[in-house]
Amino acid sequence: MVFDATAGFPESRRRSLVDRITRHAEPYLYTAPALILIVTIMLAPLVLGLSYAFRDVHLLNPFSGGYVGLDHFRTLYEDDNFYRALRNTLWWTGASVLLQFVFGLILALLLDRPFAGRAIAQALVFLPWAVPTFLTGLNWAWLFNPVIGPLPHWLYGLGLMSEPTNILSNPQLAMWGPIIANVWWGIPFFAITLLAALQAIPRDLYEAAAIDGAGAFRRFTSITLPFLAPTIAITVLLRTVWISNFADLIIVMTSGGPADRTQIVASYIFTQAFRALDFGYASAIALVLLVLLLAYSMLIVMLRQVLMDRA
Amino acid sequence: MNSYSTFGTALHRVAILCYVLFALFPLFWLLKVSVTPNDLLYSEGVRMWPSRMSFEHFRFVLAHSAFPVFFRNSMIVAGATAVIVTLLASLSGYALSRFTFRGKYWLVALMLLTQMFPLVMLVAPIFKMLSPLGLTNSLTGLVVVYTAFNIPFATFLMQSFFDGIPKELEEAAKIDGATQFMAFRQIVLPLTLPGIAATLGFVFTAAWSELLFALMLISGNSAATFPVGLLTFVSKFSVDFGQMMAAGVLALIPACLFFLFIQRYLVQGLTAGAVKG
Numbered sequence: 001m002v003f004d005a006t007a008g009f010p011e012s013r014r015r016s017l018v019d020r021i022t023r024h025a026e027p028y029l030y031t032a033p034a035l036i037l038i039v040t041i042m043l044a045p046l047v048l049g050l051s052y053a054f055r056d057v058h059l060l061n062p063f064s065g066g067y068v069g070l071d072h073f074r075t076l077y078e079d080d081n082f083y084r085a086l087r088n089t090l091w092w093t094g095a096s097v098l099l100q101f102v103f104g105l106i107l108a109l110l111l112d113r114p115f116a117g118r119a120i121a122q123a124l125v126f127l128p129w130a131v132p133t134f135l136t137g138l139n140w141a142w143l144f145n146p147v148i149g150p151l152p153h154w155l156y157g158l159g160l161m162s163e164p165t166n167i168l169s170n171p172q173l174a175m176w177g178p179i180i181a182n183v184w185w186g187i188p189f190f191a192i193t194l195l196a197a198l199q200a201i202p203r204d205l206y207e208a209a210a211i212d213g214a215g216a217f218r219r220f221t222s223i224t225l226p227f228l229a230p231t232i233a234i235t236v237l238l239r240t241v242w243i244s245n246f247a248d249l250i251i252v253m254t255s256g257g258p259a260d261r262t263q264i265v266a267s268y269i270f271t272q273a274f275r276a277l278d279f280g281y282a283s284a285i286a287l288v289l290l291v292l293l294l295a296y297s298m299l300i301v302m303l304r305q306v307l308m309d310r311a
Numbered sequence: 312m313n314s315y316s317t318f319g320t321a322l323h324r325v326a327i328l329c330y331v332l333f334a335l336f337p338l339f340w341l342l343k344v345s346v347t348p349n350d351l352l353y354s355e356g357v358r359m360w361p362s363r364m365s366f367e368h369f370r371f372v373l374a375h376s377a378f379p380v381f382f383r384n385s386m387i388v389a390g391a392t393a394v395i396v397t398l399l400a401s402l403s404g405y406a407l408s409r410f411t412f413r414g415k416y417w418l419v420a421l422m423l424l425t426q427m428f429p430l431v432m433l434v435a436p437i438f439k440m441l442s443p444l445g446l447t448n449s450l451t452g453l454v455v456v457y458t459a460f461n462i463p464f465a466t467f468l469m470q471s472f473f474d475g476i477p478k479e480l481e482e483a484a485k486i487d488g489a490t491q492f493m494a495f496r497q498i499v500l501p502l503t504l505p506g507i508a509a510t511l512g513f514v515f516t517a518a519w520s521e522l523l524f525a526l527m528l529i530s531g532n533s534a535a536t537f538p539v540g541l542l543t544f545v546s547k548f549s550v551d552f553g554q555m556m557a558a559g560v561l562a563l564i565p566a567c568l569f570f571l572f573i574q575r576y577l578v579q580g581l582t583a584g585a586v587k588g
Contacts, residue, residue: 026491030406031418033399034462041459042425045436052435059438110326121327123574125334130570132520134538135562138545138555139337148344148552150357184337192577245429248522252542266431274527279435286432293429 052283059277072284081260081268082285089264091175092182093244099183101236104190109224111191112198129188137252140181144168168254171261178249178262186243190235197231198224237300241293265289338563345369345556352553368557377532378558381540386565388450388536389518392457396465396514397507403462404469405495409478422463430460434527447528453536456528457518465510472506473499505576512573516566537562 053072058064076082111122128136143149145166152164167173201223209219247266250256256263256271263271265285272282347355348365355361372378406412407419437456438447446452480502481494489497500507522538529535535543541558548554 023491024412027406027410027412027415030402030410034403034466035418035421037399037455037459037462038421038425041437041456042433043421045433045440046428048436048440049432057435057439106326107330110323110330113323115323115327121331123571125327125330126574126577127338127567127570128334129577130516130566131338132516132538132562132566134520134522134542135559135566136337138541138559139341142344142552142556143337143340147353150340153357184333187334241427245431247431251523251526266429269429269431270434270523273435273438274523279439282435283432286429289429290432293427297427 049283050287052280053287054284055280057279057283059279064280068280072281073288075281076284076288081263082265084260085263085265085268088175088262089244089266092179092250092262092264093240095175095179096182096186096243097236097240099179100186100190100239101232103183104187105194105232107187107191108194108198111195126188126192128185129192131185133185133248134252136181136185137178137249140177140184140249141168141253144177169258171258174254174258174262178253181249181253182243182246185249186239189239193231193235194228197228201227241296244293245289341556341559341563344552345560347553349553368553369560372554372557372561376544376554376558377535377540378537378544378561380533381535381537382561384450384534385519385537388453388457389515389565391450391454392461392518393511393515395454395458396461397469397510399458400462400465400469400510401500401503401507403466405473405499407466407470408473409481409491422466425460425463431523434523437524438527441528448530448534450534452528453525456524457521460521461514461517465514468510468513469503469506472503472509476502509573509576512569512576515569516573519566519569 054067054069056064056066056068056071107125111118111125115121131139143151145168146152146164152161152166155161156164168177205223206219209223214222244264245266247264247270250262250264250267251270254262256267266289269282269285269289272278272285276282343360344352345368346364346366347361348363348367351361351363407415441447441452441456444452446455476499480498481491484494484498485491520538521536522542525536525539526542529539532540532543541555541562544558545555
């Protein structure tokens, strides 16, 4: 009661003070649960993981946990598997993004044109996106399996294979398995995003261009592409980061094999943590991956700046 | 000119058909093998449809395997995650849509950051953090982890739905004496029901599909989710193709149902979480 400083205020003034406090606190109350979860379940483990990179953390060894300085990074520097994983990551990401983008763009252009049954066709071609990734991986692994799947027999029938074998166990070709599965699963993402951008282009632009005598190809290069360019740029850049981190399909289809030919950095991290239970080394690789991704993002931001300055 | 456009139309339809076939073929094959009886599995290997259909694999999987348990676990985890995330994300999305407040910029930046860094980095530290709390090998632990992972994306998605609702409605309610929260609960939320449904669908699908953290955090059969159970089954009984694919078809059902549910909101959802799958 002694502390009731507002006691002397008229009723209306007091209410407005309480009001002001609640109004100030309100957005924080709304965002607090989300923020707390993000900080405890994502940010704290991130920091903890960074510290593991400099410690010896083995799950099954109760005496581990001491600081080892840069030891993990010295091992990493000489780890051929890591360099192979790095090269594989470039190959996996580049091929997946390029194919998803090209086929996604074609699909978006096809769907941009009205035709009977468009709604149902659209639902069917977008369906792969809803298939859980573990099932996508297993499904394609089965399709490539000559015992149960048709693909090796078809490739053999076409003369592309000397005998129906599983490409997932062929070191030269194995990476194509997860890439094809990834393209199948990821085309809808590009198609949906690009379709939305296509439908935002004002239709009268095309009519005006047609009246001025521009052919279909000319209209595509002078209207469609420039309008799509920002969407294409942002989608491809973000997707590149996402796919380079996307290990599910590889873990499910090949677990990085045969002979580490399909191991990407993300799946290598997972294998080190999950199979070898070497959390320290896994975190050191993760730290390097994080730095590489940061460098890539910075490069993109700088590139954008240069292009903007020139324009 | 006319023959050219007829040709163009035909080409367009053929191209669409190719895409539809490519999209559906793997799922068709899954279904086909799951209804092929064991004695025809190898003799009719590349036939498009078995000469005789049978549901023996489904019967076996439902009656004599642990898949009903995995299915139930996944339902619990994905369902609980979807409900909690949608609840919390509608609050935070509303704050981002309606308020300007100190630190808002940093909050958005933090949420964008969580969408950019490799989540696989967190596999080891999260295991270490949850294990003394008894949250490894538990469905609760998975729900907590999945909730945190999905909140940023769901917040942006809900924000985009709230942005589409005119502010005047709440202002009118506030003039009539309602608090902001009352206006939010009684006026804005009912209008956002389609958005809430979409968010539920997106989060459910994401939680239903998650594999790596479930593999790391769950070790026994009793708390295994469907992906973990199916992968364990595949590595143990890699010759029972019929049963594996019957289980695969079961895993597909909820995902497809939710897809039909959220189909109309795909564009909004994918642009809100442009970095998420």
